[in-house]
Amino acid sequence: xxxxxxxxxxxxxxxxxxxxxxxxxxxxxxxxxxxxxxxxxxxxxxxxxxxxxxxxxxxxxxxxxxxxxxxxxxxxxxxxxxxxxxxxxxxxxxxxxxxxxxxxxxxxxxxxxxxxxxxxxxxxxxxxxxxxxxxxxxxxxxxxxxxxxxxxxxxxxxxxxxxxxxxxxxxxxxxxxxxxxxxxxxxxxxxxxxxxxxxxxxxxxxxxxxxxxxxxxxxxxxxxxxxxxxxxxxxxxxxxxxxxxxxxxxxxxxxxxxxxxxxxxxxxxxxxxxxxxxxxxxxxxxxxxxxxxxxxxxxxxxxxxx
Amino acid sequence: xxxxxxxxxxxxxxxxxxxxxxxxxxxxxxxxxxxxxxxxxxxxxxxxxxxxxxxxxxxxxxxxxxxxxxxxxxxxxxxxxxxxxxxxxxxxxxxxxxxxxxxxxxxxxxxxxxxxxxxxxxxxxxxxxxxxxxxxxxxxxxxxxxxxxxxxxxxxxxxxxxxxxxxxxxxxxxxxxxxxxxxxxxxxxxxxxxxxxxxxxxxxxxxxxxxxxxxxxxxxxxxxxxxxxxxxxxxxxxxxxxxxxxxxxxxxxxxxxxxxxxxxxxxxxxxxxxxxxxxxxxxxxxxxxxxxxxxxxxxxxxxxxxxxxxxxxxxxxxxxxxxx
Numbered sequence: 099x100x101x102x103x104x105x106x107x108x109x110x111x112x113x114x115x116x117x118x119x120x121x122x123x124x125x126x127x128x129x130x131x132x133x134x135x136x137x138x139x140x141x142x143x144x145x146x147x148x149x150x151x152x153x154x155x156x157x158x159x160x161x162x163x164x165x166x167x168x169x170x171x172x173x174x175x176x177x178x179x180x181x182x183x184x185x186x187x188x189x190x191x192x193x194x195x196x197x198x199x200x201x202x203x204x205x206x207x208x209x210x211x212x213x214x215x216x217x218x219x220x221x222x223x224x225x226x227x228x229x230x231x232x233x234x235x236x237x238x239x240x241x242x243x244x245x246x247x248x249x250x251x252x253x254x255x256x257x258x259x260x261x262x263x264x265x266x267x268x269x270x271x272x273x274x275x276x277x278x279x280x281x282x283x284x285x286x287x288x289x290x291x292x293x294x295x296x297x298x299x300x301x302x303x304x305x306x307x308x309x310x311x312x313x314x315x316x317x318x319x320x321x322x323x324x325x326x327x328x329x330x331x332x333x334x335x336x337x338x339x340x341x342x343x344x345x346x347x348x349x350x351x352x353x354x355x356x357x358x359x360x361x362x363x364x365x366x367x368x369x370x371x372x373x374x375x376x377x378x379x380x381x382x383x384x385x386x387x388x389x390x391x392x393x394x395x396x397x398x399x400x401x402x403x404x
Numbered sequence: 405x406x407x408x409x410x411x412x413x414x415x416x417x418x419x420x421x422x423x424x425x426x427x428x429x430x431x432x433x434x435x436x437x438x439x440x441x442x443x444x445x446x447x448x449x450x451x452x453x454x455x456x457x458x459x460x461x462x463x464x465x466x467x468x469x470x471x472x473x474x475x476x477x478x479x480x481x482x483x484x485x486x487x488x489x490x491x492x493x494x495x496x497x498x499x500x501x502x503x504x505x506x507x508x509x510x511x512x513x514x515x516x517x518x519x520x521x522x523x524x525x526x527x528x529x530x531x532x533x534x535x536x537x538x539x540x541x542x543x544x545x546x547x548x549x550x551x552x553x554x555x556x557x558x559x560x561x562x563x564x565x566x567x568x569x570x571x572x573x574x575x576x577x578x579x580x581x582x583x584x585x586x587x588x589x590x591x592x593x594x595x596x597x598x599x600x601x602x603x604x605x606x607x608x609x610x611x612x613x614x615x616x617x618x619x620x621x622x623x624x625x626x627x628x629x630x631x632x633x634x635x636x637x638x639x640x641x642x643x644x645x646x647x648x649x650x651x652x653x654x655x656x657x658x659x660x661x662x663x664x665x666x667x668x669x670x671x672x673x674x675x676x677x678x679x680x681x682x683x684x685x686x687x688x689x690x691x692x693x694x695x696x697x698x699x700x701x702x703x704x705x706x707x708x709x710x711x712x713x714x715x716x717x718x719x720x721x722x723x724x725x726x727x728x
């Protein structure tokens with residue numbers, strides 16, 4: 099039995115869980131390659147036009163491995179924490195794919211509520227039954243994959259730069275170097291360190307979120323808001339770069355909330371879509387790097403004069 | 405002794421020579437027409453007849469074509485246009501607080517405090533609110549873009565035209581034409597629409613503090629200056645060389661680079677006689693299959709562009725760093 103796992107959306111965050119789970123059950127794992135031009139082109143070809151770039155790219159990943167596997171995993175991740183949800187496009191992801199891409203293998207697409215281990219186990223039990231009837235095997239695969247997942251640490255926490263930016267946005271825009279045109283490498287080359295939200299304590303993020311008149315409905319909105327606003331108060335962070343997919347509805351609200359709260363703290367919004375020309379992105383990050391550098395020198399001069 | 409600044413933008417390629425005191429000695433404005441190399445060579449041909457290459461003490465490039473032009477001419481500095489524009493504006497007037505820059509494909513706001521850039525914003529993926537919006541409508545009205553300003557100033561009233569999207573604007577404009585408004589009123593409406601869009605979109609959340617400089621190609625349009633002043637309620641200044649500010653900034657940056665380093669990398673005006681060829685190929689190094697462009701001067705490769713990993717690109721960067 100071959101299980102296809104597309105390398106799009108939250109793959110980077112949760113692949114240890116999925117890969118361990120299905121391989122423990124005895125399935126062979128087929129993953130797609132890292133995002134590249136062919137995957138982008140296929141994704142744009144199949145996906146409905148209104149969707150955002152990461153969703154289109156996910157379609158491309160699915161299409162690249164659909165003929166190589168018996169079952170395709172389309173993780174319909176609904177919830178990671180109680181009383182909040184993942185982006186609405188995730189709830190309809192399997193439908194979008196099954197109605198757009200022809201000759202799909204059968205899919206595992208049941209909703210995933212990962213807000214508690216119990217709920218996640220229900221999903222795993224259902225999914226596992228597609229591979230084996232042995233419940234004990236499913237249980238042990240589940241436990242093992244939970245452990246592997248818990249040991250999986252992602253995030254960037256550069257420490258040897260004088261000037262640092264908080265890099266924020268949906269994780270699939272931050273960790274897919276094809277989508278974001280190698281932004282981390284580019285910033286490092288300009289002498290700027292990068293720090294991502296994983297290294298900020300949940301409590302610190304949430305204390306900022308609590309000040310909002312209402313708790314955000316969406317997990318990524320809460321995370322990005324909490325991280326950005328707390329970064330603006332963190333003296334070792336000099337600016338914020340927010341990577342946002344063109345026409346993302348959640349970001350359109352989050353970005354405004356952040357800008358309102360951080361006032362004059364340097365903030366750069368990078369909108370990404372399917373363009374592959376890098377000049378526009380380079381100009382913005384180079385100018386932002388200049389701005390941070392001059393501010394840094396200026397502020398340090400002031401303090402040295404007393 | 406002069407400093408050369410080259411700004412290769414999407415619509416125009418600008419070259420300036422400034423002297424020690426930043427007086428603009430020579431300015432050349434050429435249409436890029438999608439061929440940056442030709443535009444630079446054309447400009448160099450003009451300069452070659454008037455100046456000796458040895459008179460150039462430093463060369464800087466800016467604009468979206470800054471990398472390719474730097475390779476071509478041997479630039480001492482390669483700087484983004486936001487920094488270049490602000491340095492040029494500050495040189496002219498050290499109390500400037502806001503720069504409005506509207507070019508062919510992009511528009512920017514730069515805010516300055518105590519002589520340093522504190523914030524900037526640019527239009528996002530869409531080119532709404534830029535010069536191309538006006539260009540497109542000028543074409544439709546069959547009125548040369550150069551005359552737009554005069555038309556706009558003649559109008560007594562302004563017609564409201566949707567400014568967010570060039571496609572919406574066009575249908576709105578047609579409806580207003582059908583209602584019988586004249587060209588002047590429509591053009592003034594277009595200027596107002598562009599200003600409204602610029603202020604609502606790009607400047608959203610930013611305070612526009614005088615003194616304001618309005619620069620970039622669109623500043624040639626008197627109607628736009630008026631529309632900005634009406635919307636902001638105070639005077640907007642257009643520097644004398646408003647459409648050369650990027651190039652002037654590039655020249656100034658190059659000047660300070662060479663001051664630190666001692667000598668220039670400038671290859672001389674004779675490159676106008678070189679034969680430049682560009683070939684593109686798909687790199688087979690990995691699954692990204694980047695489209696790489698190779699630029700050769702008289703059949704010697706001088707630069708590669710377009711690869712993501714830097715395998716080709718670094719050949720150029722390393723070269724520059726070795727020289728430095």
